[in-house]
Amino acid sequence: xxxxxxxxxxxxxxxxxxxxxxxxxxxxxxxxxxxxxxxxxxxxxxxxxxxxxxxxxxxxxxxxxxxxxxxxxxxxxxxxxxxxxxxxxxxxxxxxxxxxxxxxxxxxxxx
Amino acid sequence: xxxxxxxxxxxxxxxxxxxxxxxxxxxxxxxxxxxxxxxxxxxxxxxxxxxxxxxxxxxxxxxxxxxxxxxxxxxxxxxxxxxxxxxxx
Amino acid sequence: xxxxxxxxxxxxxxxxxxxxxxxxxxxxxxxxxxxxxxxxxxxxxxxxxxxxxxxxxxxxxxxxxxxxxxxxxxxxxxxxxxxxxxxxxxxxxxxxxxxxxxxxxxxxxxxxxxxxxxxxxxxxxxxxxxxxxxxxxxxxxxxxxxxxxxxxxxxxxxxxxxxxxxxxxxxxxxxxxxxxxxxxxxxxxxxxxxxxxxxxxxxxxxxxxxxxxxxxxxxxxxxxxxxxxxxxxxxxxxxxxxxxxxxxxxxxxxxxxxxxxxxxxxxxxxxxxxxxxxxxxxxxxxxxxxxxxxxxxxxxxxxxxxxxxxxxxxxxxxxxxxxxxxxxxxxxxxxxxxxxxxxxxxxxxxxxxxxxxxxxxxxxxxxxxxxxxxxxxxxxxxxxxxxxxxxxxxxxxxxxxxxxxxxxxxxxxxxxxxxxxxxxxxx
Numbered sequence: 001x002x003x004x005x006x007x008x009x010x011x012x013x014x015x016x017x018x019x020x021x022x023x024x025x026x027x028x029x030x031x032x033x034x035x036x037x038x039x040x041x042x043x044x045x046x047x048x049x050x051x052x053x054x055x056x057x058x059x060x061x062x063x064x065x066x067x068x069x070x071x072x073x074x075x076x077x078x079x080x081x082x083x084x085x086x087x088x089x090x091x092x093x094x095x096x097x098x099x100x101x102x103x104x105x106x107x108x109x110x111x
Numbered sequence: 112x113x114x115x116x117x118x119x120x121x122x123x124x125x126x127x128x129x130x131x132x133x134x135x136x137x138x139x140x141x142x143x144x145x146x147x148x149x150x151x152x153x154x155x156x157x158x159x160x161x162x163x164x165x166x167x168x169x170x171x172x173x174x175x176x177x178x179x180x181x182x183x184x185x186x187x188x189x190x191x192x193x194x195x196x197x198x199x200x
Numbered sequence: 201x202x203x204x205x206x207x208x209x210x211x212x213x214x215x216x217x218x219x220x221x222x223x224x225x226x227x228x229x230x231x232x233x234x235x236x237x238x239x240x241x242x243x244x245x246x247x248x249x250x251x252x253x254x255x256x257x258x259x260x261x262x263x264x265x266x267x268x269x270x271x272x273x274x275x276x277x278x279x280x281x282x283x284x285x286x287x288x289x290x291x292x293x294x295x296x297x298x299x300x301x302x303x304x305x306x307x308x309x310x311x312x313x314x315x316x317x318x319x320x321x322x323x324x325x326x327x328x329x330x331x332x333x334x335x336x337x338x339x340x341x342x343x344x345x346x347x348x349x350x351x352x353x354x355x356x357x358x359x360x361x362x363x364x365x366x367x368x369x370x371x372x373x374x375x376x377x378x379x380x381x382x383x384x385x386x387x388x389x390x391x392x393x394x395x396x397x398x399x400x401x402x403x404x405x406x407x408x409x410x411x412x413x414x415x416x417x418x419x420x421x422x423x424x425x426x427x428x429x430x431x432x433x434x435x436x437x438x439x440x441x442x443x444x445x446x447x448x449x450x451x452x453x454x455x456x457x458x459x460x461x462x463x464x465x466x467x468x469x470x471x472x473x474x475x476x477x478x479x480x481x482x483x484x485x486x487x488x489x490x491x492x493x494x495x496x497x498x499x500x501x502x503x504x505x506x507x508x509x510x511x512x513x514x515x516x517x518x519x520x521x522x523x524x525x526x527x528x529x530x531x532x533x534x535x536x537x538x539x540x541x542x543x544x545x546x547x548x549x550x551x552x553x554x555x556x557x558x559x560x561x562x563x564x565x566x567x568x569x570x571x572x573x574x575x576x577x578x579x580x581x582x583x584x585x586x587x588x589x590x591x592x593x594x595x596x597x598x599x600x601x602x603x604x605x606x607x608x609x610x611x612x613x614x615x616x617x618x619x620x621x622x623x624x625x626x627x
């Protein structure tokens with residue numbers, strides 16, 4: 001996705017320091033201290049994790065830290081919210097994957 | 112799961128039809144519905160779906176305006192065990 | 201169990217101050233205004249917020265006021281933050297408060313790294329968005345309308361090239377305009393599909409009524425003229441029947457009150473939506489399906505007060521539709537029935553940022569008085585008047601009957617006061 005370089009009210013996007021980090025081993029360039037989710041979206045990456053049980057892709061939902069849908073692993077720490085974690089040079093970000101030991105889908109007969 | 116299904120609780124992937132069926136079968140409160148289906152019990156703590164779960168129970172608002180339908184409890188955000196009570200590891 | 205360590209010497213990290221007169225949770229407009237007000241009276245104030253910038257939801261706001269001036273949330277946030285810092289407020293960001301507890305007339309505030317204490321505590325935690333669920337809404341590219349606002353105005357990254365907004369209300373109309381302003385193509389705004397969870401957002405008549413109260417946003421001639429003569433139920437019914445099938449354009453965006461998005465589709469991310477014509481009660485008309493390609497979708501189900509920490513503190517609540525949901529019971533001085541616990545901003549009901557600021561000032565004075573500062577009773581009374589004035593002049597009303605909602609919650613407060621006890625705290 002593109003960055004909004006010029007905005008009629010908010011003005012021009014000033015030159016800012018860029019940094020590189022990795023997302024699932026892919027090298028990503030972004031603006032220092034912008035949230036991981038914004039840097040990834042600016043690089044056209046929407047999927048931040050796969051659901052633990054169903055493996056369905058998920059991306060940002062609320063973008064302000066309430067929903068935890070954007071949780072990723074940052075420098076080895078799980079459960080970090082990509083929407084409010086600023087990127088730093090050399091940061092290692094990994095998406096969440098389906099659990100290796102899924103549970104049966106009991107939803108059909110638990111009622 | 113049918114792709115046309117409507118997910119209500121995103122964390123636990125609990126669907127609208129599952130909630131409707133459970134609510135109809137047990138004629139239960141929103142809290143019981145939550146406990147039976149795990150809707151609202153996932154990673155986000157129910158912040159996203161709580162208003163929807165509340166809309167199902169037999170204890171709908173009219174008689175229960177002065178009590179939160181689904182109780183809030185700490186921790187209100189997930190916290191790593193190593194951080195509980197302070198001090199960075 | 202985790203509370204057992206609260207007295208542990210491990211907590212006393214060198215150089216970290218942990219005791220304050222006042223702690224404010226939430227660095228939005230209410231929290232920052234309260235902190236500045238109390239700090240100006242000489243109190244030691246700490247503000248904690250989990251986001252990376254101060255400002256809360258104010259950060260993303262951008263709209264033109266009736267006098268032609270732009271309300272720029274980013275700039276307003278910077279001002280509020282600078283003001284607080286200049287008054288000596290300590291602000292810590294990217295810090296999660298996961299629990300609060302009252303112990304020996306103090307509050308204990310648990311964050312991930314440090315446990316803080318204070319005499320007075322203000323919860324200014326704002327609001328969360330209520331969703332309207334539909335098939336496909338977990339696909340990447342589907343986000344709350346507030347998420348698109350933040351991505352666009354705060355981070356300056358387009359949420360997509362071409363978007364569809366599901367849910368027509370004051371908030372989504374304002375954000376649709378902001379997206380448009382940033383050069384993002386908003387294909388249309390339409391209603392969510394009718395089901396047990398979406399009814400008030402899915403019936404054209406109800407949505408229309410709610411929109412009419414926002415007509416000063418002047419989205420179109422139709423709504424402006426409409427609000428003048430559509431004052432009785434018959435005319436409203438007529439209006440919605442006559443509502444053009446192609447929608448009404450607002451800033452070039454079609455608002456479809458007679459169409460609902462029944463499905464969002466895509467394999468790994470959003471590729472488009474299925475839209476259908478609906479009757480005046482919100483039921484889809486068969487054979488009217490059409491597919492619209494888009495790469496992002498915004499879900500707009502409105503806001504509800506985010507009051508989880510008030511719940512943890514055992515503060516009593518009351519459900520008020522006009523305020524957006526369960527609200528901690530409080531009085532005009534922003535006191536709750538829990539000693540030393542205050543609330544301000546959207547946690548007390550969904551309203552605009554200017555009202556949140558004015559409520560924050562009230563809470564600041566109330567806490568200063570409770571902290572023993574003298575001569576502030578008049579300031580407090582004036583600040584309460586200011587809240588009412590600000591509400592009267594508000595550019596955006598989230599609920600047309602917010603005044604009624606405020607009265608309901610204040611009556612709940614009064615009902616809890618036993619007349620014979622010392623009620624000198626009531627104005």
